[in-house]
Amino acid sequence: MSDNDTHTSAVRLDGVTKVYGEGSAAVHALRGVNVAMAKGSFTALMGPSGSGKSTLLHCAAGLDTPTSGRVLLGRTDLSSLNEKRLTELRRERAGFVFQAFNLIPALDVLGNVTLPLRLAGKRPDRTWLSEIIDRVGLRERVHHRPSQLSGGQQQRVAIARALVARPDVLFADEPTGALDSRTAADVMRLIREVVDDVGQTVIMVTHDPVVASYADTVLILADGRVVERMPAGDAEAIARRMISAEVA
Amino acid sequence: MIWLALATLRDRKVGFVGAFVALFFACAVVTACGILMETGIRGHAQPDRYAAAPVVVAGANEVSRTDTTGEDTLWAPLPERASVPDDVAALVAEVDGVTRTEWLDPGMALGVHGPGHPDDLAARVADVLPADVLTAYTGRGRGAAEFPDQAESQEFMLALSGSFGGIAVMIAIFVVAGTFGLLIQQRRREIAVLRAIGATSSQVRSMILREIQLVAVVAGVLGVLPGVVVARWLHREFVARGAIDPSFELAIGPLPALIAVATGLAVASLAGWTASRRASRINAVSALGEAAVERTGLGKGRVIASIAFLGLGVMILILASAAGGEDAAAGPLGAVLMIVVAVALIGPAVMRLVVRAVGNLLIRLAPTSGYLAVASLTSGTRRFASAMAPLLVLVALAGVTIFFHTTMADNADRQARSGLLADHVLVAAPEEPGVPDGVSAQVRDLPGVTAVTEVVHTGITGYTRELGETVLTSMVAQGVSGDAVQAMDLDLRAGSLDELTGPTVALSTLAASAFRADVGDTVEVHLGDGTPMELDVVAIYGRGLGFGLVTVPDDLVRPHTTSQLTDQVLVNGGDPADLDGVLADYPEVVAVSGDGYLDTLGELREDEAWINYLVIGVLLVYVAVSVVNTLVISTGERARELALLRVVGGSRRQLFGMLRLEALVVAGTAVVIGTIAMLAALIPGGIILAENPIPGIRPLIYAGLVAVAALLSLGAVLVPGRLLLARQLTVASER
Numbered sequence: 010m011s012d013n014d015t016h017t018s019a020v021r022l023d024g025v026t027k028v029y030g031e032g033s034a035a036v037h038a039l040r041g042v043n044v045a046m047a048k049g050s051f052t053a054l055m056g057p058s059g060s061g062k063s064t065l066l067h068c069a070a071g072l073d074t075p076t077s078g079r080v081l082l083g084r085t086d087l088s089s090l091n092e093k094r095l096t097e098l099r100r101e102r103a104g105f106v107f108q109a110f111n112l113i114p115a116l117d118v119l120g121n122v123t124l125p126l127r128l129a130g131k132r133p134d135r136t137w138l139s140e141i142i143d144r145v146g147l148r149e150r151v152h153h154r155p156s157q158l159s160g161g162q163q164q165r166v167a168i169a170r171a172l173v174a175r176p177d178v179l180f181a182d183e184p185t186g187a188l189d190s191r192t193a194a195d196v197m198r199l200i201r202e203v204v205d206d207v208g209q210t211v212i213m214v215t216h217d218p219v220v221a222s223y224a225d226t227v228l229i230l231a232d233g234r235v236v237e238r239m240p241a242g243d244a245e246a247i248a249r250r251m252i253s254a255e256v257a
Numbered sequence: 258m259i260w261l262a263l264a265t266l267r268d269r270k271v272g273f274v275g276a277f278v279a280l281f282f283a284c285a286v287v288t289a290c291g292i293l294m295e296t297g298i299r300g301h302a303q304p305d306r307y308a309a310a311p312v313v314v315a316g317a318n319e320v321s322r323t324d325t326t327g328e329d330t331l332w333a334p335l336p337e338r339a340s341v342p343d344d345v346a347a348l349v350a351e352v353d354g355v356t357r358t359e360w361l362d363p364g365m366a367l368g369v370h371g372p373g374h375p376d377d378l379a380a381r382v383a384d385v386l387p388a389d390v391l392t393a394y395t396g397r398g399r400g401a402a403e404f405p406d407q408a409e410s411q412e413f414m415l416a417l418s419g420s421f422g423g424i425a426v427m428i429a430i431f432v433v434a435g436t437f438g439l440l441i442q443q444r445r446r447e448i449a450v451l452r453a454i455g456a457t458s459s460q461v462r463s464m465i466l467r468e469i470q471l472v473a474v475v476a477g478v479l480g481v482l483p484g485v486v487v488a489r490w491l492h493r494e495f496v497a498r499g500a501i502d503p504s505f506e507l508a509i510g511p512l513p514a515l516i517a518v519a520t521g522l523a524v525a526s527l528a529g530w531t532a533s534r535r536a537s538r539i540n541a542v543s544a545l546g547e548a549a550v551e552r553t554g555l556g557k558g559r560v561i562a563s564i565a566f567l568g569l570g571v572m573i574l575i576l577a578s579a580a581g582g583e584d585a586a587a588g589p590l591g592a593v594l595m596i597v598v599a600v601a602l603i604g605p606a607v608m609r610l611v612v613r614a615v616g617n618l619l620i621r622l623a624p625t626s627g628y629l630a631v632a633s634l635t636s637g638t639r640r641f642a643s644a645m646a647p648l649l650v651l652v653a654l655a656g657v658t659i660f661f662h663t664t665m666a667d668n669a670d671r672q673a674r675s676g677l678l679a680d681h682v683l684v685a686a687p688e689e690p691g692v693p694d695g696v697s698a699q700v701r702d703l704p705g706v707t708a709v710t711e712v713v714h715t716g717i718t719g720y721t722r723e724l725g726e727t728v729l730t731s732m733v734a735q736g737v738s739g740d741a742v743q744a745m746d747l748d749l750r751a752g753s754l755d756e757l758t759g760p761t762v763a764l765s766t767l768a769a770s771a772f773r774a775d776v777g778d779t780v781e782v783h784l785g786d787g788t789p790m791e792l793d794v795v796a797i798y799g800r801g802l803g804f805g806l807v808t809v810p811d812d813l814v815r816p817h818t819t820s821q822l823t824d825q826v827l828v829n830g831g832d833p834a835d836l837d838g839v840l841a842d843y844p845e846v847v848a849v850s851g852d853g854y855l856d857t858l859g860e861l862r863e864d865e866a867w868i869n870y871l872v873i874g875v876l877l878v879y880v881a882v883s884v885v886n887t888l889v890i891s892t893g894e895r896a897r898e899l900a901l902l903r904v905v906g907g908s909r910r911q912l913f914g915m916l917r918l919e920a921l922v923v924a925g926t927a928v929v930i931g932t933i934a935m936l937a938a939l940i941p942g943g944i945i946l947a948e949n950p951i952p953g954i955r956p957l958i959y960a961g962l963v964a965v966a967a968l969l970s971l972g973a974v975l976v977p978g979r980l981l982l983a984r985q986l987t988v989a990s991e992r
């Protein structure tokens with residue numbers, strides 16, 4: 010799947026708009042977004058609540074279709090894909106981590122982690138699986154059910170599952186939103202390691218400047234538009250820019 | 258916390274609609290049964306012509322006895338009506354206080370006039386009447402005397418509404434309990450928050466109970482009207498098919514509606530109480546975490562109750578087998594009810610066992626869908642068990658109701674076919690009361706005729722033993738004249754039919770066990786019209802289902818029947834042309850071959866089954882609603898799980914496959930256990946009643962039953978499943 014053209018972005022959105030509803034009830038969640046994320050980059054999407062962060066992520070990942078505009082995952086134009094191809098794309102080229110309810114309660118840790126492979130009818134790559142399990146530190150708990158894990162452990166399982174198929178892009182929507190700051194820091198360190206060690210492309214929504222500071226680049230959204238693009242730097246700088254974006 | 262309130266409100270709407278639907282239909286069905294039962298109890302016809310006299314003397318319509326302790330009253334309806342002889346009429350006219358008598362129906366009903374309260378007059382008149390045979394009727398009772406068919410209609414209504422209502426209430430308990438279980442499961446988070454902010458577990462419990470009771474009352478009140486409609490429809494069908502007399506009108510009063518609403522409230526409170534007890538134990542921390550996984554353990558109480566019900570089922574079978582007579586017929590249904598309750602109580606454990614047994618096979622057949630289905634079946638056994646229970650009840654009860662009838666019909670047919678030796682059967686033409694007396698004498702003189710047997714079909718009421726107590730049991734009886742040994746082979750086990758003259762009786766093995774009697778013993782009975790008599794047992798025979806549970810001399814019982822006519826004449830040998838010659842003078846009699854007669858009997862037995870189909874049909878609709886209800890709720894609950902599976906890369910086809918396999922496992926479990934429960938009742942029932950273990954299952958009807966169970970289950974999962982799978986994937990990330 011991966012191509013050698015290093016100039017191709019991992020994800021690119023061209024003039025993407027998203028309108029929910031119609032007429033006077035219409036909500037313009039995205040008002041023309043043009044962004045590109047390079048391979049191996051770690052991007053944080055920030056912005057006030059309702060600014061369209063989740064919508065952007067959903068459109069980028071093919072969970073939702075834009076009202077207009079184009080989304081490219083690698084060289085694949087998502088709008089050209091039918092339902093079946095989109096499903097294949099999701100399980101082979103994208104990984105997802107949400108704030109909560111990431112796991113299938115009926116499956117144990119190992120079952121959850123290997124689920125995308127099973128759905129694709131593929132055998133797990135033993136060494137890679139083993140490496141992921143070790144990375145997320147769940148070797149002792151592979152046969153535990155999600156309900157037997159702490160919130161931080163559950164997010165680690167979700168990250169392991171998102172990585173198991175070696176996706177082109179890892180999409181995360183507030184992955185630490187339900188965690189305390191220490192556990193959040195652990196999870197963020199884990200994501201950062203994956204970016205640094207494996208060259209994983211990551212796009213993550215967050216409203217927490219501290220969390221965003223683990224990224225390479227921060228995009229700030231306001232009212233459906235990208236209003237700022239800055240290197241992540243330290244949390245305080247991000248917080249200041251956030252406030253100015255909100256005021257603007 | 259707004260999200261919580263909104264989310265629970267949205268979820269709760271589905272849950273409460275489900276509970277509402279379950280209770281609404283439960284109330285409708287219970288109301289319908291209640292109306293039929295009240296009609297059975299109150300449904301005496303008003304006397305019309307017989308109202309002309311304050312007291313009416315006519316044949317008794319029931320026999321009753323007060324036992325030695327003076328408490329329990331033995332009671333049984335009588336199949337025949339005695340006539341009122343002239344000498345009795347003369348005696349009545351002489352009774353103190355009687356001013357005038359008149360024939361309301363000559364020879365059948367005598368109107369008695371006199372001053373004072375009719376009951377006092379009746380009591381004095383009764384003193385001169387032959388006990389048990391003639392009755393002095395007063396008030397509404399005169400209606401029963403005027404319309405003797407009413408009593409039959411009444412009995413029919415009571416028996417039907419009793420069994421129908423019992424099954425309906427039981428299904429209602431399973432369905433309502435299952436629905437509430439789901440409702441509570443859905444509200445775990447809300448409850449956890451309440452607990453976290455300091456609500457005591459009893460506050461949580463009473464909140465849930467209040468809500469449930471409110472829903473129960475509203476649903477109950479609204480369910481009354483459809484119940485009335487169902488009762489009217491059933492009544493119309495019964496009349497149209499001749500099961501009840503057209504003059505027997507539906508009695509619609511407020512009582513059934515009140516009982517139905519109260520039953521709904523009671524069932525809901527019971528179900529709500531158990532569910533809320535579980536809910537109030539919810540641990541705040543665990544419930545707020547990852548999507549809930551069910552508690553897997555089974556309560557000790559459930560296991561004990563389940564074992565108790567299983568034991569009860571076995572006991573009922575044993576008791577029924579000892580009861581003999583027609584009471585034994587009630588055994589299988591009761592036993593199945595108990596077995597089904599026993600299984601439903603430990604439903605989650607049963608589902609777990611089933612999944613363990615078929616899990617590997619499913620995964621081998623469908624690696625992805627099978628794997629997902631097995632995982633969700635394993636972790637959601639409680640949910641799947643509550644969908645399985647009503648299906649199980651349906652398969653088991655419909656199966657046993659329908660196939661008990663066919664099993665007995667098959668056995669009766671088999672016995673009649675192997676036992677009937679006569680070559681020709683003379684029967685009354687349609688609408689004719691019987692075969693006139695002269696016929697058999699003329700037939701006997703025909704060339705080639707070796708035996709002629711007159712047969713009268715009636716009933717006797719016997720004092721039998723049950724659980725060490727004496728009870729009155731109605732038994733089908735045949736009266737046969739001298740040549741019976743040549744006309745029918747009753748499969749004699751002891752004694753001889755040659756001695757069947759005078760006050761004697763031959764008992765089928767079933768009747769013998771009910772009387773605890775053997776050859777040489779004496780049994781105490783009432784003949785068809787109520788005449789008390791002691792009969793010497795001269796023979797025991799095997800073919801009771803085919804020919805009648807007891808056999809008595811024709812000349813002993815025929816005078817005690819309403820028509821006093823022969824029902825059939827069995828002829829051995831002779832030429833059909835000669836027979837037709839004799840019958841030319843008797844247009845009210847037709848001759849058929851032995852086989853032709855048996856075929857007609859078989860068809861009649863099949864026709865009797867319609868009543869089962871009708872009632873099963875109503876219950877089927879009810880169960881269908883319940884199953885769909887439960888499954889729709891539990892599938893709806895999985896919106897997030899399905900969306901998440903799609904996000905992670907599951908195709909619609911795979912998830913559809915998963916839902917389909919789950920539905921099939923649920924239906925399959927219900928069918929297999931339901932069939933086992935059914936056979937567990939039918940096989941012993943057949944052995945006890947007919948010494949034949951082979952149940953008379955009609956493959957087509959059985960296949961239909963299985964198909965209905967599978968379709969209900971599949972439809973109820975796949976339709977909402979399709980809607981959910983068509984929804985936005987972004988619900989996976991909603992909070």
Ligand SMILES: Nc1ncnc2c1ncn2[C@@H]1O[C@H](COP(=O)(O)OP(=O)(O)O)[C@@H](O)[C@H]1O
Nearest residue numbers: 029030036038057058059060061062063064065
């Ligand atoms: N399914 C939907 N239907 C209607 N409006 C929606 C839907 N999803 C999001 N919105 C609206 O679109 C806007 C952007 O939402 P979202 O992308 O979730 O914002 P964020 O994640 O930045 O908080 C908000 O105004 C939200 O109410």
Ligand SMILES: [Mg+2]
Nearest residue numbers: 062063064214
């Ligand atoms: Mg968001």
